[in-house]
Amino acid sequence: MSDLAPSRRHVLKWTGVAASLAIAGSVLPNFGISAALAADLGAGDIGVLNYAYALEQLEAAFYTQAVKTPYEGIKKSELAKLKVIRDHEIAHRDFLKKALGKKAIPGLEVDFSAIDFTSRASVLGTADVFENLGVAAYNGAGKLIENVDYLAVAGSIVSVEARHASTIALLLHGFGKEAAGGKNVDFKGLDGALPPSKVLPAAAPFIKTPVTADSLV
Amino acid sequence: MNTQDNFILDTIDPEIGERIDQGRRNLFARYAAPSVLLASAPLVLAAASTEAFGASLPKDVVDVLNFALTLEYLEAAFYKAGNTASGLIPKEYRALFRTIGAHETAHVLLLKGALGSAAVKAPKVDFTAGGKYADVFTNFETFATLSATFEDLGVAAYKGQAGNLLGTPVLTTALQIHSVEARHAAAVRPIIGKPSSDTAFDKPRTKKQVLAAATPFLS
Numbered sequence: 055m056s057d058l059a060p061s062r063r064h065v066l067k068w069t070g071v072a073a074s075l076a077i078a079g080s081v082l083p084n085f086g087i088s089a090a091l092a093a094d095l096g097a098g099d100i101g102v103l104n105y106a107y108a109l110e111q112l113e114a115a116f117y118t119q120a121v122k123t124p125y126e127g128i129k130k131s132e133l134a135k136l137k138v139i140r141d142h143e144i145a146h147r148d149f150l151k152k153a154l155g156k157k158a159i160p161g162l163e164v165d166f167s168a169i170d171f172t173s174r175a176s177v178l179g180t181a182d183v184f185e186n187l188g189v190a191a192y193n194g195a196g197k198l199i200e201n202v203d204y205l206a207v208a209g210s211i212v213s214v215e216a217r218h219a220s221t222i223a224l225l226l227h228g229f230g231k232e233a234a235g236g237k238n239v240d241f242k243g244l245d246g247a248l249p250p251s252k253v254l255p256a257a258a259p260f261i262k263t264p265v266t267a268d269s270l271v
Numbered sequence: 272m273n274t275q276d277n278f279i280l281d282t283i284d285p286e287i288g289e290r291i292d293q294g295r296r297n298l299f300a301r302y303a304a305p306s307v308l309l310a311s312a313p314l315v316l317a318a319a320s321t322e323a324f325g326a327s328l329p330k331d332v333v334d335v336l337n338f339a340l341t342l343e344y345l346e347a348a349f350y351k352a353g354n355t356a357s358g359l360i361p362k363e364y365r366a367l368f369r370t371i372g373a374h375e376t377a378h379v380l381l382l383k384g385a386l387g388s389a390a391v392k393a394p395k396v397d398f399t400a401g402g403k404y405a406d407v408f409t410n411f412e413t414f415a416t417l418s419a420t421f422e423d424l425g426v427a428a429y430k431g432q433a434g435n436l437l438g439t440p441v442l443t444t445a446l447q448i449h450s451v452e453a454r455h456a457a458a459v460r461p462i463i464g465k466p467s468s469d470t471a472f473d474k475p476r477t478k479k480q481v482l483a484a485a486t487p488f489l490s
Contacts, residue, residue: 138466138468141471142468142470142471145471145472146471149471149472189450192446192450193443193446193447193450194443196433196442196443196446197442197443199437200437202434202437205433205434205437206430206433206434206475209430209433209446209449209473209475210430210472210473210474210475211471211472211473212446212449212450212453213426213430213449213450213452213453213473214453214468214470214471214472214473215450216450216451216453216454216457217453217454217456217457217467217468217473218457218467218468219454219457220453220454220455220457220458220467221457221467221468223454223458224458224461224467228363229363229364229366229367229458229462230366230367231366231367231369231370233367233454233457233458234367234370234371234374234451234454234455234458235370235374235451235454235455236370238454239374239451239454241377242377242380242381243373243374243375243376243377243378243381243448243451244377244381244444244447244448244451245446245447245448245449245450245451245454246447247443247446247447
């Protein structure tokens with residue numbers, strides 16, 4: 055951890071603050087002042103799909119920026135890998151938007167002020183956080199899904215997110231234990247699985263649009 | 272959009288509300304009987320603590336878990352042999368393969384524990400596949416190629432079975448293994464010059480397809 059950039063620590067700190075707030079309020083976070091501007095994920099499978107759509111919007115926006123303004127000293131091969139991941143996240147985002155149709159939440163406004171896009175450590179450190187958060191989010195949301203077709207969709211996306219997590223780990227650490235999951239995999243060989251009540255507060259600092267998930271268990 | 276995306280798109284249409292109602296009905300019909308069992312506290316606890324509960328699970332869920340266990344046995348044995356084969360794995364990759372091997376062994380223990388007396392026994396294995404990969408434990412490239420193959424197969428296998436676990440207490444555990452297999456695949460593929468992922472959407476494989484791919488290694 056010690057070799058990570060200050061921005062990564064900043065990210066984690068923000069995450070902690072947001073999580074504490076959420077626990078203190080005993081509700082999922084609504085950071086907005088005006089309810090009219092909030093994006094409510096909805097209930098049931100719609101809620102789960104919108105939840106995934108929100109996370110994919112965040113990831114797609116992040117990689118779009120990371121590719122548009124590459125960090126200092128980026129290698130050609132690194133930029134190529136980030137472009138592949140960007141394209142995947144955009145495909146996930148657009149797929150979910152299409153699937154949701156009129157029930158889709160609006161496009162979210164992101165806030166990446168905590169990320170230093172000129173710094174390799176900041177960009178890859180944030181990518182590491184986002185990918186592992188995404189994996190745990192999909193794994194935790196599986197049991198909330200009622201329609202078997204949507205479970206298949208989530209399954210087809212989550213393993214790609216896990217592959218991304220490995221790609222980022224390879225860039226950060228080379229062919230070590232991290233690329234196989236490192237600390238994200240427990241002693242039982244299990245990956246993370248987090249409920250929306252843990253994931254949304256972690257994502258909230260990067261999303262300006264208030265997202266409410268009052269109906270999403 | 273490629274064929275694979277279309278395949279996935281076929282599962283969703285704009286009439287999403289209707290589909291969800293349909294899905295609920297299907298779900299209820301499929302799990303009406305077992306869900307009473309599955310929702311009971313002791314079973315949920317058993318799943319969480321991975322104590323034996325195989326005998327109490329519906330047969331189709333036991334079948335899925337035993338299918339997964341068979342693949343995990345195969346993978347665990349593969350890495351055990353590879354990680355102990357002198358001079359096979361170059362130093363820079365040893366930590367990676369040791370970690371992967373430890374995960375697969377943990378998956379075996381987890382599934383065996385969950386299935387209890389219903390667990391199948393470890394299959395006899397032949398990683399040369401009848402001589403086709405005779406140098407599997409002396410040639411690193413062959414070893415890494417088979418490793419990537421097994422991991423990708425594992426990802427597709429768990430994905431293909433997830434639907435059969437919908438509404439059961441073992442779904443989350445299966446998903447948590449599924450994504451670990453994907454991490455493994457993505458870590459090993461670049462060693463043999465493959466991208467970590469082929470597409471934005473990973474494809475499932477049916478049990479039949481997976482067994483057809485695994486059979487040459489089961490003696």
